[in-house]
Amino acid sequence: MDGSTVPQRGPAVDSSSAFILLITIFAFFLPILLYFPPIRSLWIYPLKSCRGIKVHQSKVLPTGLEFDRLYTFAQLKSPFPVSLQSPSPEKEAHAWHFITQRQFPLLATVSVDLFTPDPAKTRGSVGDSSAPAPAPYLLVRFPWRERGVRGALGWAGAKLARGWRARPEREFVLPVAFPSPDEIAARGYAREEVAVWRDAVPALNMRADLPPELALYLGVSNTLGLFRVDPACLRAVRRCAPSRAEAGYQPVTGFQDAYPLHLLNLTSVRDFDAKIEKDEELRELDPRRFRANIIVDGDENPYDEETWKKVRFNPGPSNKRDASTFHVSCRTVRCKLPNVNQETGFRHPVQPDKALRKFREVDEGAKHMGCLGMQVTPLFPTEDLESWVEVGMGHDDGAYARHM
Template sequence: MAGLIDLEGLNLDANGVFMLGMTILAFLIPIVLILPPVPLQKSDALVQTHSLAGLGAAKSNLKKQHAAAAHAARDGQPAAIQSLVIYPVKSCRGIELGKSKVLPHGLQHDRIYTFAQLRSPFPAPVAADGSGSGKGGKDGKEEEEECWDFITQRQFARLATVVVELWLPDEMKLRRQGLNLKSTRETWMILRFPWRERGWRGWLEAMAAKLAGGLRAEPQREVLLPVDFPSEQEIEERGYTHENVRIWKERVRALNMEKDLSEELRLYLGVSNRLGLFRLDPAALREVHACAPSKETAGCQSVTGFQDAYPVNIQNLNSVQQFSSEILKDAGLKTLDVLRFRPNIILSGAPAYEEETWKKICLKSGSSGLYNPVRFHIACRTTRCKLPNVDPADGTRHPSEPDRTLRKVRNVDEGAPLKGCLGMQSIPLFDKGLSGDDLETWIGVGMTLEVEETGKHVIPK
């Protein structure tokens, strides 16, 4: 019969088929929105037992960092902590916190991982007589074996776009799951980076990402990593290896966990060599001696992890704003985000550059008494390289700023000629007689600053 369609033995006209299709769509759309058909990730299980650490964008204490009046020094009012930031993976995106534990090697979980690339030996150049006795390698020294070199945004700007999440065990969630904190006390870390396959697989990944996260969402890959240092049994089972990694001129013994990395991450970062991921060994911390206090003064030997040189970096928002006013802005640099300088402690209410006169400071909770006083030895100024040229929001690199202006207007330390300085390097101080797990304290946003000692800083040549 003309105009009729046989569907599973039933005769339906065109209007009937249309209504049937609309009914099916009306039924499926809510299901897709509530339970989108997206592939499961290893981290999905963490939502049931853990909570995400850090402050989201809505609660960030840096939303008004560019408001000069909000951070201006006021007579009779002490400077205070505006924000705390840690970087669990060196040169990757940071995590803003409201409070943090302070350990001898810095804020808890700060720079406990670093990426590194494997460098092949430098061949010795052939001498004029063809004997091959010339000297090669870095600084005229021949490399006799392969070496892992740490990498940062200086070489691979896309590290800035690798998101780091810290997942802490949640006692309430564990109880709802019938578990206790002792049975699931591991802290986990997730690295997320943009990645889309080519062809139809990439199209499906993009659709799945938008169904799960909204129209602006893009497909990602993730890497799940333990935060606690593995036991020797776990190291053997997972195929990790103890190896040396070079941090500037130091060789540090650490745990190579490249087995947990994906090839997609190496390709995304643009690393042509073999890519490694090193976990800081708590038993192999780097000792700090230059500009450091004595063991007696510090309460222990000053140490650091995968930080460049010192455990804690301090930035004064007024100093950043003052320096920012010296930069000629353009389309590639409209504002100067304090996070370009990778600080741990960000202060508000201190006069610009006054921190360069501090030698010892004490951070206090005031009348609340929430935290015990925390003291820091101010070791020296922070010399700056070209890393701040990378925008922490999107990983784009400015061709010259702020490095050019830093070298021009912040060449202020006679021990580091021709280098720009901004921010101060510091070392935590502890009470005498403490050891082991007792060498810790807490620090929080809002704590006020008291300067206990001032003096002149000169970086050792």
Template structure:
């Protein structure tokens, strides 16, 4: 039986359509490879020659931070539960499994800080000197933190280091160490729609449009500084002034718009040869063999936090829809420890981290630290590190009520401890290096009184 003409035509049309689609696909695929519809991100290029530093969120050592397994258990040693670095001050941190410890703290920590331009009145010259004849000019910039701009918490930082095992066919071997700074951003109109589609295609259904820019973490040479148009300037940092490299040419104007900052925003980097020396309660050079220094840390090289103490404070906090549990990351720690009694750290003066006895490297000397003072808290922990939303009162209220324990900081709450590394040898700059690793055990070497200065 011969099929009706209409069925023959339909079959022919279907075959023709399939052939046409196949031809188009074969033709278009090479074009998409050469000219992808999704913009190529810096991370895509860096992945060819570099390795991204950090532990994926799905494998975080803080996934179970609220579990009783981290509480004090007699006979079981306390240990390092997690390590964090913050390459850009107040932005999203990077969890690592191990880290070098330098005189300034963990490697790559607080290298950069964003700053906003002050009003003309705030930066105007004013008389200086006892006779009032000289003039001094206030810094035109001020460092911004989560205290003033909570949306900094939503700025993600990716750290990329060269990988000797990787070589790009197009680029060869690429040296240099970089951070890629990403923040939520979507343009208006058709461009914004394309950005939204691209984000879904490249990052999955939960992907959101982002804008990114890249900075080298290797301090530039004088020639590079001149070529890039950078300049050294003072920027206000709390009540002090920091002399650092202003790299404003690198910051896209959209960043200020996202943060809700109406004035220009820039980024500063501390010159490694001009780091700020730390005094106050820190060990002196005559005792430690070197003077501790910092980049954009608040006051000391390292901040330690006890998970059990966080849970103890959480029991006092008034929870609501905006604060379901007290995330340890609210306190911006470098070293998070577990297995201690609550607030056991309050009177530490000297500690040592070492590998467990069964470890292959257990016989190596441990890493010792001076516990310089308690961490006096401001309202920064009120900011949720996941959403960038600032709670109106907590945990600041509970800190002031239950943790007003230091005579040097009356009416303030304390949580965590400030550390300075103690190096076995200090004669050669190359000797000024320790190491920390998740799982290291804690030994308290000395206890004593603390008074914040």
């Protein structure tokens, strides 16, 4: 020791340095937090073009979210126009064509509830493993008031049971599982083809389960059919979809329009909403009009999802499930269906279709059409062909999405 004093060591970081450090960390991580927004909501539509069901989590299958688009309504149409010189078989030919809110906007007011009974609560006795597990089912309801005294009683009963704004309803039940051969024969179901856009899809016509009032309520003058998708007769998805080698299976879809799932970014919806000319019938654009399965939020840049190649949803630290990965296949070309108010079934005569065509004609393959949202295809890392998505899962795109 030379006797010199050793200066006392001051605090490692003074208050001003600590403040600068915190700002630096916050500035570094904020773009990441904004760029990896979570899933805000998940939606399934068991009965195509009818009211959707908001779920907290869902199994992902090759056909999309579990229980999505199991059924579609269809009408029996004759060929038109047919010349007088056409042969009789051509004049008498009829075919089933699927229907949506494009033709019948009141489909938006047909509600669908999914019931998956708890086996432990519905079996005959506790611990009775021999009892068959209860089957899940769909409860479909639509507004309907009978005439006369019966209608008045139904109206009063609806008000007493569900509140002043409630309306009397008609309901029917549909199975979730595909019917067995015995059930098909007993119920009088028929295997027929139904046209979904340009595809003729073999499916099961279950119109025997339809109440006759439904066609009257919707305004369908042709014969109304109800088709259940046949798991053995799915439609192959090829254009813009991943290859069999990339996806791990041949991409398929059922009664979805073209791809297994639809993804929507709320940031893009908000930006587009600001461009629409509003009126009394459309004051704010409800994202439900676009009928997406997966709705995300939080990206800084509107329409950034159009640059994604793949998107991966990561579970939280307490969730033991693996990440779910999707191929972002193409933009969603919009028709006039978003003009329909999903609460009332009222179809706006102009918007947002006019604004979509004006501001969102962005795809060279869809001239004079507007685009919003993305069509996505599930990717599976294993042969199980199954994954999960859950509200709150953050999505990981960025470099992963753009460069893979």
